[in-house]
Amino acid sequence: MKITSRSTFRLAASLVAAIAVIIVLNVTFALNLRESMLDMRKQEIKRLVALGVNAVKPIISRYEEGGLKKNQAIFQIRLTLRSLVYDDPATKNYIFMSAYDGTMLVQPFEPELEGTDQWNMQDVNGKYLIQELIKTAKQGGGYVEYYYPTPDRRIPEKKISYVVGIDSLGCYIGTGLYINDINFIMDRQFRGGALGIIGVLLIFTTILIFLFRPYYRAYSFLLYRFSMIAKNPDKIETTMPSYKKNHSEARVLLSNFRSMLIHLKDSRLQLESSLQEKEVLLKEVHHRVKNNLQIISSLLNLQSSELSQEQQHILRDSVVRIRAMALVHESVYAGKTLHNIDMAEYIRQLSSSVLQLYTSNGGRPEIKIHVDEFPMSVDQSVLCGLILTELLTNALKHAFLNPSEGIIIVEVRKEKSRMILSVADNGTGTDPALLENPNGSLGITLIQALTQQLDGKLSLETRNGTRFTVIFPDREPDSGKKPADGQSPSSVV
Structure with a gap:
């Protein structure tokens, strides 16, 4: 000690x-x-x-x-x-x-x-x-x-x-x-007076130390025990030093403190157990939501067989959006935490899913994905997934005369306190004024609305193909900004 x-x-x-x-x-x-x-x-x-x-x-x-x-x-x-x-x-x-x-x-x-x-x-x-x-x-x-x-x-x-x-x-x-x-x-007066007073002070100090020695040793022992508990809270030492009397204040204080720590430890174990149960339940909820969304997607696919070609395209767009949301819930269910997901893996799976739905056996463009490794909150992931879905869908449907020669580049990177998401293609290009005049395009309207929910900015470049870029502020995964008016992130769909 x-x-x-x-x-x-x-x-x-x-x-x-x-x-x-x-x-x-x-x-x-x-x-x-x-x-x-x-x-x-x-x-x-x-x-x-x-x-x-x-x-x-x-x-x-x-x-x-x-x-x-x-x-x-x-x-x-x-x-x-x-x-x-x-x-x-x-x-x-x-x-x-x-x-x-x-x-x-x-x-x-x-x-x-x-x-x-x-x-x-x-x-x-x-x-x-x-x-x-x-x-x-x-x-x-x-x-x-x-x-x-x-x-x-x-x-x-x-x-x-x-x-x-x-x-x-x-x-x-x-x-x-x-x-x-x-x-x-003066020398004699100074030495005699100073030495006399210092001697009295030392004697008085010695008496005080002798009288308060038990309290001081108890105080030192308590400091030592508290420091040990702070270093290793799970180990509670219950032994007492031999010089502590059975009914001394130090022994009573240590006993009460030990009882308090035992209660705190039990409470912490109960909270951890309860938290684990809630995490399991929440993961189960995400899993069931994902299954329900897949069921809805399957029902829409079955329904499309009875509709016209144009109506089938509308349903297919809805199926893609539903899958984008389902992938978020699947990522949460498979991940280690309920608060954020692995953005790089999520974008790879989402791009692959969209590519399968919008390409035929005749050929498909190449998708290049450049995503930094970082987590993102569930709310922001849903919004980014829907934006990416609309941009990929737009490129696959309208960008290429020969899809097998097309290239689509998906980039998501982190720069200081902001996030940058961009989708570019080497296709035929689009109207430079598309963002100012969507011409009734539901996809562009959705992208603009979702960007606004992210507090971001949407830009368009039409040189050597088409590039859509969304820049929005980075938020900590556990403190993502809630959408206005109490709406869920997907309420725009």
Whole structure:
């Protein structure tokens, strides 16, 4: 039995989708948290710089009032700022100070740099950080990001600083915080949160699978059984797997389904038996209709012996038409289906029958038959048989001065969605306007009426003999169009 199924795929897809959603939500939360922490760090260093400015503000005021010289004011500010050392989340930190010309003035953890020109100092990315700090300070203060070694490890890490300019002294003060620890906190938060939620989800999924495992196995078993029944409806497997309890829902469902299939199978057998009986009866009906038509034909032949020559010709035409219809019923009786007949065989038998009735011992024309192998509905076969009978009769009676030299060609072929029936001869020809003016010809009138019942078109060619062509739409044998007004196909006769 196949264990995997669409439900397995759906369950796995749902679990993967849930984990993906959790990861996305965790990443979004972590990014938002990082932005919040970074904003808090920025506000913190801004506040520390403000405290530094307030600490040296009295010195700046005394300088601006003329109480101190510039070098004295800078010296006192440097002493004050060197004492402002504090701890941040990553390491020890400080307030720094530099002149606008790039001279570093306060650097508590790198005193050797104080008094040196650091105008061209670059970080690991080639950024001129002192120039960026001076530019920002001159614009009124702000934040600058760059890489700078930590005081304890001397490893360049990402740092964000806030600086404020003291334009009267031509210098700036500021402080910064390393922000790599934020990424570390975010990674830890993300991994811990995501793994925790995924773990809970997996535990919950495991519990669900354990609780619903019997139902899932029953569902898989039912899918397997249904697929086997679909492949082989005649074989109904009644055994149950060992893990199905006697009163489980799956066993009850299978038992009911098995009972339904047994009833359906019995009903189908009854229908098939009834259908076979009806087919036998219908074939018997066709056989009896054919016998009755032959009896009528024989009676007409007996009656003709008491009539004049002209009257005998009229009866003979009727006998030919009756035989054309009788051949259809005989073909249905002898065929494998009640809905259509073998058109090629039917036309051969019909042509042979008409030829026997309308030729004498003196000679007969040659009939060439070219018919595609295809079935045709009974209704269309009757109409085509009557048309062919009239066309053959017309050719045998009027086309040849010497019948033994005559040739009649019968063609029936299928082209896409239409049928083409034609009868041609190499005889003396006929009036090209015969179809417009039948001159009381019953045969031509019948042909036109039968063509109309086929929804077809009748054409006539009189070059090198005579050729009648009937073109009509092809219909499926089982869905032939019924004649109008409820008439049977032969009601025109």
